[in-house]
Amino acid sequence: MSREYPIIAVTGSSGAGTTTIKDAFARMFARQNVKAAFVHGDSFHRYTRAELERLLARQPEREESLSHFAVEANLLDRLESLFLEYSQAGTGSYRHYIHAEDKELVEAGYQVGTFTPWASLPESTDLLLYEGLHGGLVTDDINIAQYVDLLVGVAPSINLEWIQKIDRDTKLRGYSQEAVIESIQARMGDYMRLILPQFSRTDINFQRVPVVDTSNPFEPRAIPTADESFVVIRFRDPKKIDFPYLLAMIKDSFMSRPHTLVVPGAKMPLALELVMLPRVQELLDGRRFK
Numbered sequence: 456m457s458r459e460y461p462i463i464a465v466t467g468s469s470g471a472g473t474t475t476i477k478d479a480f481a482r483m484f485a486r487q488n489v490k491a492a493f494v495h496g497d498s499f500h501r502y503t504r505a506e507l508e509r510l511l512a513r514q515p516e517r518e519e520s521l522s523h524f525a526v527e528a529n530l531l532d533r534l535e536s537l538f539l540e541y542s543q544a545g546t547g548s549y550r551h552y553i554h555a556e557d558k559e560l561v562e563a564g565y566q567v568g569t570f571t572p573w574a575s576l577p578e579s580t581d582l583l584l585y586e587g588l589h590g591g592l593v594t595d596d597i598n599i600a601q602y603v604d605l606l607v608g609v610a611p612s613i614n615l616e617w618i619q620k621i622d623r624d625t626k627l628r629g630y631s632q633e634a635v636i637e638s639i640q641a642r643m644g645d646y647m648r649l650i651l652p653q654f655s656r657t658d659i660n661f662q663r664v665p666v667v668d669t670s671n672p673f674e675p676r677a678i679p680t681a682d683e684s685f686v687v688i689r690f691r692d693p694k695k696i697d698f699p700y701l702l703a704m705i706k707d708s709f710m711s712r713p714h715t716l717v718v719p720g721a722k723m724p725l726a727l728e729l730v731m732l733p734r735v736q737e738l739l740d741g742r743r744f745k
Contacts (some may be wrong), residue, residue, distance in 0.1 A: 460545040461582045462602055464590025466657070468650050469523070469642075470620025476609050476661065477586040479727050482725040484584075489735065492541070492580040499534045499551035501527070504568025504642055522638070523638035524588060524645035531589060531597050538602035541576065541583050548573045556627045581739060591653035604738055607731075611691035612664050615679065617672040636673055641661015647677035659730065659736050663720060664686040687711070688730065696730070704729055 463480070467473040477493070484491050500523060502510065507528070511521060521528050551571040553560050558625040576583070591608070592602045600606060612618065617639055624630045624638075654660055663686050665679040666709060690696050693714040702708055703714055705726055708718040718726045 456652075458542055458604070459742050460541050460543070460580075460619065461604040461742065462542060462585065462605040463582060463605045463607065463735070463738070464585040464599075465607045466585075466587065466590035466592075466653050468588065468616060468620075468646060471609045471616050471621055472619060472661075472663065473586045473609045476607065476727065477584065479724055480731065483728055483732060485733070486730070487735070489581045489582065489739070490577075492576045492583045494537070494549050494550075494576075494583060494585045494587075495551065496589055496617055497523075497554070498550045498570065499530045499587075499589075500552055501530050502572075503570065515613075522642040522645050524642050524649050526594060526597065526649070529589065531592065531599065535597055535599050535602070538583075538585075538599060542602050545576075545578075545580060548577050549576055549581075550574065552626075555579060555629055582735075587634075588650065589653075591656045592649065593652070594649075595654070600653070604656045605659075608654045608660040608729050610654050610660060610662050612662065612669070614669040614672040615665050615684075616665060616670060618678055621672070621694065622678050632673075632675065658691045658734075660687075660689040661723070661727070662689070663723070681720035681723065685733055686718050686720055686723045686726065688716045688718065688726060690716075693700055695734075700730055701726070706709060 465473045465476045465480070481491070481493070520598070523529070537549065540547040550573045551557070551560060553565045553567050553569050553571070555561070556566050560571065561567065562595045589599055590603060593600050610616070620639065621632055621635045624635045625632055665684045665686050667679050667683045669676075669679065691714070698716065700712060702710070705718050705722050708716060708722065708726070711717050716726070
């Protein structure tokens with residue numbers, strides 16, 4: 456669709472690698488002088504960490520339904536309103552959820568697991584980039600995907616996703632491995648109902664597939680390196696993609712299906728820029744008012 460204020464959403468599960476894709480977009484925007492508003496999906500959690508823990512302690516039978524994947528654990532109506540408001544006027548409200556790795560905010564006095572106050576998005580931005588769990592969500596009551604101009608999915612093979620989540624949450628967020636595994640298990644129902652269907656709506660999917668043994672992701676292990684993986688890139692509309700150009704530019708890449716490009720894991724940053732830059736430029740060129 457063509458509108459003055461386009462929205463790009465990077466969607467994926469916890470530990471999938473959406474932040475890596477968001478950071479790659481940010482570097483590309485900086486080189487291209489694109490001013491973006493950045494919104495993180497965790498900002499729309501309904502509860503602070505302490506509030507959620509207290510609620511689960513009182514109602515343990517609801518633990519699965521109240522994971523951070525769940526609709527009722529998030530302010531998704533407010534996220535939908537933000538997307539609507541931004542798409543129409545380039546404005547809206549957002550905040551930050553504080554993680555342990557948010558050093559600057561922690562040093563500023565914010566407590567891990569809480570939120571900053573709501574604030575207005577920066578003025579005069581070219582586009583909005585959302586990164587989180589629900590960028591392509593559609594339910595009976597919520598339709599966030601309808602406002603997204605470019606929906607990007609990040610879905611590594613499931614065992615790799617869990618390995619990455621365990622590594623991040625234990626090393627950066629202070630959780631025990633046992634607690635992270637329990638969280639993965641508790642969220643499985645919501646993962647299947649709410650996360651997986653989004654990948655059928657994405658315009659482009661990035662799926663990293665390891666070529667080393669990850670058969671037991673709950674066994675302590677290092678994350679497979681980029682050189683130990685391939686990235687499968689699936690396009691909803693292959694007519695928009697110049698496959699001969701990509702194959703020529705990305706060494707050792709190949710097509711596994713008419714809509715699917717496979718690249719060596721170490722070539723993912725290059726592939727991301729070659730694939731995304733024309734799509735971003737298309738969105739900017741299609742703005743109704745410049």
